[in-house]
Amino acid sequence: MIGIIPAAGIGSRMGLEIPKQYLRIHERSILDYSIAALLADARIQEVIVALHPDDTLFVSTEAANDPRVHSVIGGTTRAKSVQNALEHAALQAEKNTLVVVHDAARPGLPPDALARLLDQAERDPQRGCVMALPVRDTLKSASSQWHITGTVDRQTVWQAQTPQVFLLEALHHALQHAERAGSQITDESSAIEALGGRPKLVLGSRAAMKVTDPDDLPLVSFYLSQQQQGDL
Ligand SMILES: Nc1ccn([C@@H]2O[C@H](COP(=O)(O)OP(=O)(O)OP(=O)(O)O)[C@@H](O)[C@H]2O)c(=O)n1
Numbered sequence: 001m002i003g004i005i006p007a008a009g010i011g012s013r014m015g016l017e018i019p020k021q022y023l024r025i026h027e028r029s030i031l032d033y034s035i036a037a038l039l040a041d042a043r044i045q046e047v048i049v050a051l052h053p054d055d056t057l058f059v060s061t062e063a064a065n066d067p068r069v070h071s072v073i074g075g076t077t078r079a080k081s082v083q084n085a086l087e088h089a090a091l092q093a094e095k096n097t098l099v100v101v102h103d104a105a106r107p108g109l110p111p112d113a114l115a116r117l118l119d120q121a122e123r124d125p126q127r128g129c130v131m132a133l134p135v136r137d138t139l140k141s142a143s144s145q146w147h148i149t150g151t152v153d154r155q156t157v158w159q160a161q162t163p164q165v166f167l168l169e170a171l172h173h174a175l176q177h178a179e180r181a182g183s184q185i186t187d188e189s190s191a192i193e194a195l196g197g198r199p200k201l202v203l204g205s206r207a208a209m210k211v212t213d214p215d216d217l218p219l220v221s222f223y224l225s226q227q228q229q230g231d232l
């Protein structure tokens with residue numbers, strides 16, 4: 001299996017001087033945690049990281065010195081960054097290789113959750129699979145004026161996380177189709193679904209939360225310190 005880490009974002013919602021993937025928690029960059037989380041499972045032999053064209057910080061990470069990690073230039077969208085990484089992977093990988101796409105901004109991915117996901121991917125590689133969490137709050141739909149228009153049955157709704165695992169050729173084809181259709185997709189599964197795919201959900205972990213805004217940092221820091229102490 002090949003890991004793909006889209007890490008070419010600028011973290012605008014974080015509102016900091018440096019891209020959030022290079023913020024350090026317990027003296028390690030968020031990006032290094034996310035790459036190490038994938039490499040913790042021996043089934044992932046290589047990780048391709050998509051970097052912003054102006055990235056000057058990756059060279060100073062632990063991952064930059066790991067022979068299993070290779071970098072490519074990302075794109076103007078997450079989907080394009082993933083496509084660029086897929087095109088690099090396709091140069092030497094078999095078409096039926098499974099690719100494991102994981103946000104650089106999700107450093108707390110626990111090994112047991114990853115193992116569950118990869119086990120499912122091995123059981124049904126054609127279908128692919130997505131790490132996700134069931135919704136615990138009551139969900140409302142609303143108008144643009146924030147007037148509630150209804151209640152969504154939360155039994156049918158899940159919060160997608162990453163990693164998301166698909167066959168290399170199938171994902172590349174689906175992302176190319178989405179690009180040609182001008183679809184603004186925010187995860188890999190959306191592209192697969194648009195072609196009729198029905199990936200399998202695999203129970204994720206709250207520790208695999210995405211760092212998006214500054215108020216995410218205390219909680220992700222807690223999860224990472226618990227993992228360092230072996231409590232999670
Ligand atoms: N053109 C882009 C945009 C995003 N990403 C990556 O996709 C992941 C999820 O995106 P997000 O959390 O939105 O990160 P940013 O785009 O950096 O954040 P923001 O939207 O706040 O700018 C991140 O690891 C980010 O680095 C990427 O590789 N290429």
Ligand SMILES: C[C@](O)(CO)[C@H](O)COP(=O)(O)O
Binds near residue numbers: 078103159160161
């Ligand atoms: C891929 C993802 O993490 C699944 O929840 C999410 O769609 C990324 O969204 P972002 O706006 O690019 O952070």
